[in-house]
Amino acid sequence: MTNYTVLVVDDEKEIRDAIEIYLKNEGVRVLKAQDGVEALEMLHENQVHLILLDVMMPRLDGISATHKIREEKNIPIIILSAKSEDTDKILGLQVGADDYVTKPFNPMELVARVKSQLRRYVSLGTYEGIKKIIDLNGLTIDKESKEVTVQGDPVKLTPIEYKIVELLMTNAGRVFSINDIYERVWNEPGYNAENTVAVHIRKIREKIEIDPKNPRYLKVVWGIGYKMEK
Numbered sequence: 565m566t567n568y569t570v571l572v573v574d575d576e577k578e579i580r581d582a583i584e585i586y587l588k589n590e591g592v593r594v595l596k597a598q599d600g601v602e603a604l605e606m607l608h609e610n611q612v613h614l615i616l617l618d619v620m621m622p623r624l625d626g627i628s629a630t631h632k633i634r635e636e637k638n639i640p641i642i643i644l645s646a647k648s649e650d651t652d653k654i655l656g657l658q659v660g661a662d663d664y665v666t667k668p669f670n671p672m673e674l675v676a677r678v679k680s681q682l683r684r685y686v687s688l689g690t691y692e693g694i695k696k697i698i699d700l701n702g703l704t705i706d707k708e709s710k711e712v713t714v715q716g717d718p719v720k721l722t723p724i725e726y727k728i729v730e731l732l733m734t735n736a737g738r739v740f741s742i743n744d745i746y747e748r749v750w751n752e753p754g755y756n757a758e759n760t761v762a763v764h765i766r767k768i769r770e771k772i773e774i775d776p777k778n779p780r781y782l783k784v785v786w787g788i789g790y791k792m793e794k
Contacts, residue, residue, distance in 0.1 A: 569594075570587055570594055570595070571603060571606055571607065571615045572595070572616045573600065573616065574616075574618040574621070575598050575599055575620075575621045575622060577598070580596045580598070583671070590675060599621045599622050600623060600624025600626065603615070603633075604624070604629065612639060613639060613640075614639060614641075614685070615633070615640070615641045616674075617630060617641055617642065618643075619644070620645065626656070630643070631660065633660070634659065640662045641661045642662060642664070642678065643657075643664045643665070644665055644667060645666060645667060662681055665677060700733060700793065700794065702715045703733070703772060705733050714772050721768070721771065725768050725771070727749045728745060728764055729768060729792075731748055735792075736792045736793070736794045737791060737792070739790070739791045740789045740790055740791065742754065742762075742789055743757060745757075765782065781793055
């Protein structure tokens with residue numbers, strides 16, 4: 565779970581510190597706040613990927629904080645509470661929480677729930693760390709308008725070509741095998757996908773590269789796959 569930041573919000577310092585220890589062991593960066601007001605301030609100043617939020621806190625409780633967070637952000641929220649009544653669980657989920665853990669909790673179970681929410685968050689494409697507009701030395705993609713430009717000039721891509729470009733640009737520098745590309749773009753097993761992917765890569769290069777035979781952006785990593793150069 566490296567490269568993720570979790571905000572732990574609880575008015576009990578011992579609980580904040582204990583959760584921090586377990587999450588740091590998983591490679592997670594941890595921010596800590598003692599109430600909802602401090603949590604909202606931290607959210608405006610930091611990129612946070614998940615919030616662990618206590619219900620009963622001074623100044624601004626967890627339910628009210630969840631409601632305010634949901635007005636602006638879609639990051640996962642896991643409610644923490646000493647209360648076990650179903651009404652509290654339902655209320656937390658109704659105002660926008662993604663999960664609910666009752667105190668006292670098993671630390672390893674809490675870590676598992678955090679991992680699960682982060683995986684879901686990223687796989688659904690709602691991860692705010694993924695930029696809506698990406699520019700790689702003049703090759704630009706706008707994921708809201710689905711437009712691709714090279715040095716400001718629009719490039720006309722087919723839907724499949726666009727999906728390949730979006731995948732590679734979103735993960736610039738990362739090498740994807742042919743099977744990975746096929747499975748992610750076509751959403752089916754990548755058996756015997758080499759020719760299909762290669763044809764689309766060639767067409768993409770013809771559209772985005774000044775010299776397709778000496779590509780600047782879309783590079784082959786021999787024996788492994790393709791990547792978009794950072």
